[in-house]
Amino acid sequence: MSAFGRDDFTMRKADLADLPAVYRICMLTGDLGKDATPLNDDPDILGHLYVGNYVVMEPDLAFVIDGPKGVAGYVVGARDSAAFYDRMKREWLPPLRRRIPDPGSDKTKWRLSDAKRRQVHDFAPYCPPALAEAYPSHGHIDLLPEAQGHGWGRRLLETLMETLAADGSPGLHLGVARDNLPALAFYRKVGMTALETPDLDPGGVIMAKRFR
Secondary structure, rough: OOOOOOOOOEEEOHHHHHHHHHHHHHHOOOOOOOHHHHHOOOOOOHHHOOOOOHHHOOHHHHHEEEOOOOEEEEEEEOHHHHHHHHHHHHHHHHHHHHOOOOOOOOHOOOOHHHHHHHHHOOOOOOOOHHHHHHHOOEEEEEEEEHHOOHHHHHHHHHHHHHHHHHHOOOOOEEEEEEOOOHHHHHHHHOOOOOOOOOOOOOOOEEEEEOOO
């Protein structure tokens, strides 16, 4: 065993060649940590919104773990959330909008991936002033079951936080579903706390940590 988990797993910086693997992991963990494939008819839609943009636009904050079967988990982040979302609107989303049809705003007509397709066309990031000042950075982390329980999730997230802190960020936040109890417990173990966010959907929680 290594200091952070099984010896047959290693951590490294992500690169563009990892995009198919991290897109796959994003879908396989997209339903409260479980496989979201049955809920979607576009296998790439979650990856477009939650991981590909980070690997492409914030490569210094993207890390993966390799296991016996290939890439088994990742963490990605953005140093300045407001700036990242602005760049998404200018650079990342327009090409997607040309390829992905807009299902419209009538939720009664949405099927499978339509909610996420709508998000591509009507992107509304959650970045209130309180977060922008105290916790301007944010991240996403996902691991396949084979990589869980060995300390690598903690190592990934701590690496992201250490990198952000060294870059001068005062704090990190991330969103998690309120009923995703394993994820909430994990974030608390790495020193994150739940924030009072009355303007957030009641189904979500913002976990955050100050670096200084």
